[in-house]
Amino acid sequence: MSTTARRRPGAAPRREARAAGTALVTGASSGIGEALARRFAQLGFDLVLVARGVERLQALAQALRTEQGVRVHVHACDLSVPDAPRALAAALRRARCRVDVLVNNAGVVGWGEFARQTAEQHRAVVELNVGATTQMLAQFLPPMLRRGAGRVLNVASVAAFQPLPRLAAYAASKAYLLALSEALAEELRGSGVTVTTLCPGITATPMLRGAQRGSRGLQRLPPIVIGEADAVAAEGVAACLDGALVCIPGTLNQAAVLAARATPRVLLRRLGSAIVRRFE
Ligand SMILES: NC(=O)c1ccc[n+]([C@@H]2O[C@H](COP(=O)([O-])OP(=O)(O)OC[C@H]3O[C@@H](n4cnc5c(N)ncnc54)[C@H](OP(=O)(O)O)[C@@H]3O)[C@@H](O)[C@H]2O)c1
DSSP states (O other): OOSSSOOOTTOOOHHHHHTTOEEEEETTTSHHHHHHHHHHHHTTOEEEEEESOHHHHHHHHHHHHHHHOOOEEEEEOOTTSTTHHHHHHHHHHHTTOOOSEEEEOOOOOOOSOGGGSOHHHHHHHIIIIIIIHHHHHHHHHHHHHHHTOEEEEEEOOGGGGSOOTTSHHHHHHHHHHHHHHHHHHHHTTTTTEEEEEEOOOSEESHHHHHHHHTOHHHHTOOGGGOEEHHHHHHHHHHHHHHTOSEEOOSHHHHHHHHHHHHSOHHHHHHHHHHHHHHTO
8 A cells, every 4th residue: 555645635735744843742752653753853843752651751852852953842641541632732732832743653452362351451452542542633633623734643553454363452443543544534635634544564662572572473473574663654754744544564564454355354353363373
């Protein structure tokens, strides 16, 4: 799926989104979020960095100010707390900080059979991947629409394209995000605000390393199937600024999604189960 040939008909030209804008990146303290923040800074965007751990955010902010000469605002919070997105939007209004690009990247994964995970693990997946992302959109889309300009990048996953036994709630949360983003992109057609869904495959980040600690199968993953966060971020940011609808970084991941679309759902479930089981 090309990231360059999918410019939305209503999208503003790329140079408008690039002019002295501010990008807010959630989950910016590690992995794909950190790479996305670095990429926006390289392009001259000021940044709002959001995650729970303030020290890593401060360190990244300082590095980006020094290396890229951009302004960086740090906001440490747990986005899965119901009021956190509203409080974040209010704090930025008080600081007179306008968000031109919203990147909903923060996410958590729950790995293993659904019934063997705790209710708390499921709650974390749903409250962050679904609840917080939806609330961030509710807070930050209306001002973009009033200005008639803005970009949204929602980080889903290739897991969004099929049901995945043993990653059931996680894959379902990403399917929700993909469906929500596509519907919003259509609602906003011609408004000057675009919504892009980034769907990475397996990527070398702390999230993957955490899952690998509990899985010999994941430790044996062939390097060719593991993407680099910087490459994922470069494709995602380009797609976002182009107003693309969906961005699937990497040829292998694009082929996997195409194959999934052509495969009957019943087969897809069995195949998904067999593949994920190999990684336990
Ligand atoms: N890695 C992969 O293979 C892969 C593949 C497809 C899609 N993705 C998606 O890519 C996104 C980033 O994943 P990643 O692999 O880069 O993971 P990661 O390295 O674990 O980073 C997750 C980020 O989210 C933040 N975060 C976690 N819980 C939070 C909360 N409750 N409130 C605010 N921030 C929170 C973390 O910082 P704190 O802990 O300090 O809060 C961190 O900055 C996720 O949405 C993930 O589902 C990842």
